[in-house]
Amino acid sequence: MTNLKQALNQPRGSKDSYNWLVISLIKALAVICCVMIAVFFIIRIVPGDPAKMILGEYSTPEALKSMHHTLGLDLPLWEQFMRFLKTLFTQGDTGNSIVMGTSTRELIMQRAPVTLLLIVMACVLAIFVSLLFATVAATHKDKLLDHLIRIFPTITLGMPIFWVGLLLILLFSVRLGWFPVGGVSEGWIGALHSLALPAITVAFSQIPTLVRSLRAQMLEVLESDFVVTLKAAGIPSRVILFKHVLRNSALPTLMLMGVNISYLIGGTLVVEQVFGIKGIGSLLFTSISKRDFPVIQGIALYCALAVVIISLLIEIISWWLDPRTKGKQ
Template identity: 90%
Template sequence: MILGEYSTPEAIESMHHTLGLDLPLWEQFIRFVKTLFTQGDTGNSIIVGTSTRELIAERAPITLLLIVMACVLAIIIALLLATLAATHKDKLLDHLIRILPTITLGMPIFWVGLLLILVLSVRFHWFPVGGVGEGWIGTLYSLTLPAITVAFSQIPTLVRSLRAQMLEVLESDFVVTLKAAGIPSRVILFKHVLRNSALPTLMLLGVNISYLIGGTLVVEQVFGIKGIGSLLFTSIAKRDFPVIQGIALYCAISVVIISLLIEIISRWLDPRTKGK
């Protein structure tokens, strides 16, 4: 692949030696693991010749910003919808909120992105069709629609979980006592009900974080964003295996780190878990 279709046997043999492919398999594996731990990458790109660490680090900021924006939007929208549904139990608003997320849950994320582009970008011109703007404001503005698209994949399950937990807490004895004591409903809702309901939903978000990262990589292709997602699909098309391995590695590390952060936040929300 590196030398091209019309390479000579001598050139192929020389490249085999350069890449270490003439070594025993166990020795190749040791060299791979050593490079992984000492240099933080999976080797050089077959196509570009640059280390996978440098290629991924160049694209990572945009992808990480998109993931953070999608998480924030998913949490805000889920909190709003679940609160409205729980406080209007079995009413029209509750039924609508329960039905709409179920419909969106069955939509492929790339199709949601295309639909939002057609409606909000092409029809109403509220957002750019694709790409990344200049400066912080331009970047955030251009990533808003992709972040909404990624958030769509997380909102249905978060709304379901949070609504169920809020209804359970609202019917608990301590909430009845707080209401009898004359504490305002708004204070009870935001200070006590939400805090006691948020833990299971937060843990669910931690479980789904890998799907969120995967969805972000797909959405980058839809919106023409030059992040890790576009690098991944380009590498797959060109069979650039070291880059594909590097992206998989760093995505796995990101999932572990984010899961750890969510675990820390969960312990802060519920002090009872500190001793477990």
């Protein structure tokens, strides 16, 4: 695999490179457009009337009709969609919350820091544990440690993420008292301590696939000719492992991480509900129960935008490290 120095020396201003970048950007924009259309129309298929949610079950038909007019729900669907697009492109928002009357963007930005911190913690934890497990498994091939680590993904892949969260709460919060049952404490130290269990829960869903992928790549590199040559030259095994094997094995796992980023964000939203964290996830579930269309649309679009941007960045980094991966993601 081409290393970073070799990749940097290769010409990147070629027509093919620019064409590939333009095509990647067009694909990203197409995904965002599809999400906008899907979110708008699918939400309106779900049974439930936002006006009745606001006014109550015993509201009169006249009151419901007036509320529909106020919310713009009595307009034809295509006209509602055009209003939605106009608000989105002119204000960067999906409108005001039907229930709270506040800008959707403001509501999401208030909850975003907690969710972003949880995602970052889960990513760091998943990468660290995956590197540790995969390295141990690859360097102890077909031994006891390797078999134990290989069994781990097989068992954990079938565990629902919310069930794992509940087990961790029962063990480390209720029984041992090491972590709070739910919520987020004030201050950085308190926040990190409160989000430790949720981060472990989210990372738990990502670790099995990352370990399996990285272990397979490391074994392939360890058995390659250039590693045999380095060992014959008397280079220490530790230097070979960290300087050559991990570097050449990390790229496919990085690409896999980019593919799994959507699952990680989705898992974070579910885990927030399990641990009672007031982040974007709890806002999403509350909005769904109350049929708050603008908030649901805003969260879906912001999450989709984050997934597309992160995936595009990982794709660009992967190509920068090894131009042969261009178009293979």
